[in-house]
Amino acid sequence: MGTERMLSLLIENQSTRVLADLSNMKLISLRSREWILQDFLPRALNAGLRVMAFVRSEDYYNQLSIGTVVYEIDPAQLTVEYFYHRSEAERWLQEQ
Secondary structure, three states: OOHHHHHHHHHHOOOOEEEEEOOOOOOOOHHHHHHHHHHHHHHHHHOOOOEEEEEOOOOHHHHHHHHHHHHOOOOOOOEEEEEOOHHHHHHHHHHO
16 A cells, blocks of 8 residues: 555545555655655644554565654654564554
8 A cells, every 4th residue: 555545544544554565565666755754644644643663574675765754753743663564563552
């Protein structure tokens, strides 16, 4: 699912939590990372996003790439946790 669809569902369901399963994702580009930080994330936070669980990618370079994005996020605005298994991420989100 794309980030725009995720944002639509976040708004439609008035949710504050998102699970991002990146397990099969490969490296994201610098341009995409900039778009996430400068465009998507401000809109998602404005829509109410407060908690996000990432299921780690199997790709080491994707893990680094996502880490650079998350590093730029103010933890007071968005709580982020990483998981190796989707079931762990789902359980954690339910507790939030």
